[in-house]
Amino acid sequence: MVLTVPRRWRRRITITLAVLLVVTGGLYLRNSSTLAGPSKGERPFLLAHRGIAQTFDLAGVTADTCTARIIHPPQVPLLENTLPSLRAAFEAGADQAEIDVQVTRDGQLAVFHDATLDCRTDGHGPVGEHTQDELRKLDVGYGYTADNGTTFPLRGTGVGLLPTVPEVFAALPDRAFKLDLKRDDPADGDALATFLATLPAARLATVTVTGGDTAVAAVVRRLPQVRATSRAIIKDCLLDYAATGWTGRVPSSCHHRELPLPAHYGQWLWGWPHLFVARMRAADTRVVLVRSVGDWSAGFDTQADLTDLPDNWSGGIWTNRTDVIAPLVTPSR
Template identity: 40%
Template sequence: MKRFLKRTALALALVFFLMMTVNSPLFAPQPKGYVRLIAHRGAYQLYSHAKLGRDTCTATRIYPPTHLYHENTLAGIAQARRLGAQMVEIDIAPTKDGKIAVFHDWTLDCRTNGKGNVRDHTMAELKALDATYGYTADGGKTFPFRGQGVGRIPELGEVLAAFPDTPLLFNFKSKDAAEADLLAAALTAAGRDPVARRDGFYAGNEAGPVTRIRALYPKAWTFSMEAAKACTKAYGWQGWMGLVPEICRGRTIVVPLNYQWAMAGWPDRMIARMEKAGTRMVLVAPVDGKDHAAGLDMPEQLRDVPSSFNGMLWVDDIYTLGPALRPALNKRNPVEEQELAREIERRRKVRE
């Protein structure tokens, strides 16, 4: 019995040693390049995620505003670029007259002074709405942006014309594969090659627009959160054996900041493996097992990003984190700095 236990212990020790050797960052190739920022929705008004449901109106729970920018607007996209975003994520929705609106919500009731589904309105009708009508940070006592958003829901063609050299990450909000064809037609009409522009496409699920757009643009970056999470889970155990799971090859892996420890070979050896497998890496904010993957929104979170990481960093608060990462981009005046400092401290206290 003692001999068996000794042999078992020796075997386990050997396995452990081999796993550590295979995944050791020592002698791993030094990653080339630098971290690239994806500005989720551009520069926009952040909101509380506490008890956030699928249909929660987020415009009624925004943080105290520290800037004037809003999601999915031309101004918000432009500001994200000025603040160092290498890519800007936008949400798309087809309109009643066959155009594509850049708008996040399924319905108009939350953010605007309109009613009903976005898809039941023409682009002209959407243009007539106040896109910032419903925003409030104090439970409806005040609406600081009301009256300022008329005409600010952009048609996709406007975005493509305004940002011909900005990589865009298109987010499909429905499961209708036909929306991929509609988007492809709009890109073709604008003379935009998404592969050459390094655009991307994604949705929550693999079926539907993601599958269709991948067939239309096989060389473009295309992923679903469903598949990316499956890849992350698979690598979480197969990676320790030095393997890259088949479901990760040529796809995307999402790594929450608080799960870096679970990723075998993190960071440099894993980066080398993923680059060899053609897998794109995206770092997101910490998750607690309940929340969906979200973007970084606190400056101290940048300290948890390895200096050698050369993948994509999903950012919710580009207004804060862009200049925090690259101080030369900070153009805020002293008053704006003070307002932002107060807001960041408020967030810290809420999350304690």
């Protein structure tokens, strides 16, 4: 038996399909990055991770791995989170440098990554149990080796190079920084906010603060004008944008932020990549791509790494080797 659809229903079905086609087409056009196109001749924003840093293979790395013990053979004589490293990154073309922040026993804002001193330095114990004067006497290049401890090519080169945040800002007065609070403690956020509150408004506008949710929230409570990011901030922004981004609207939770994202997240974002970047930029939010290696974030540090970027990417790039990457992403004139 053959079923026939009444003419009035055929007409309704046709109209419904036409409406769906128009709506779908409208959504595509409104969110098509292809039609938006990339920013022509625009170089990506370069975020120098800890200045110019020694690199290492992330394969097999765990939360307890001493990464100074597994570095690649050094190509540069620089140590992360030091003034020589930061200067070199900016001279190579960095737009902003990320530095790690910890509060010392005497309330100073030390620039150092690890929770303890044993991996990279000739010191021992938690950073927060030492005064800044004690930290400054250490050799921050002491523990680096590329051959399982046979040689330590950077040993002796890092004595006295562990700076404070105010020293970094004073030495590089015209530069932009991202400050990463390493302990998720509101007291650390308050200590950083106390320093940031002394900066002129124009300098404060160049600062980004990141870290654990509670530490960053402590900074934002006192200085809501500071660009900030944390796991909670990123989650809120992306969930809200997933719900409303199809309209072209950027939710308030995404305004004045920094979004560090693995490149493969893009497939879930309305308007990815170019339209998404343009929308976020209009909301004063910076999108920075990181490489994803297992459970870890990694920098774009070699020419081969750049193949993971979307074509003509004009957002941000997270890198440990600005000296390598800047020449590769700078448009020729």
